[in-house]
Amino acid sequence: MSEGTRTVSTPYVLDVSVLTAVARADAGVTSLILDLDARGQPLVLPALAVAAASLDARSEDADDALRGLEQLGSAEVAPLRDAEQAVRLAAVIARTGLDPWDAHVAAVADTAICPILTLAGEKWREHSADLDEPLHIIEIADPGEARGDSGPIA
């Protein structure tokens, strides 16, 4: 789509797998996210998913990378803002059995009707029908690679 005809895109909600890849300095995923940002694609970073990625990596470099994501012009952190959202998160955890950080991703995607950008499509497909509205998934993968290769994408 050209710059002149672009309309406001539906935001993509980044899940723990994507944020963890960025925190681990996966060049391919990081480049992809920067390219999406450069195209003006809105990106949502659920706060609990950011926490999970930081917890996984436990390094200053990883936290810098996660903080860097927040600096992107098209990126926005989705906080757990108030009791209403906390109760909603608890309901999603109860219905899906997901970890709190994954459930926060699902809650944000479900509330805003946004697709989840993920490296773990299969996991999300299992939970796609757990909520009132189906979750929509966009999986990061290289179609040029054999399926089942779960190694780094760089």
Add this chain to the structure above:
Amino acid sequence: MSDRKDRLTITVDPHLSAYAEQLVKEGKAPSVSAVFNDALAEKARRDRRALDRLRETAAQADPAKVSRMMAHIDAQAAALPKR
């Protein structure tokens, strides 16, 4: 740091204001304004470093592979129901 300064009015937490004044009183900062100027400069430096780190990582990617992944994303996005 520039010699030219803009004047602005800000509100801050009382304990931070007290800390800035303490630094001035102890001779560790020339003024309260300088304390907040330095703090903001440090945040700007940290934010730049974070973005630079992402760009350095991304520069190591295989552009052809990233293009294929982007096309795959676009194809999936195009197939989603309209909001």
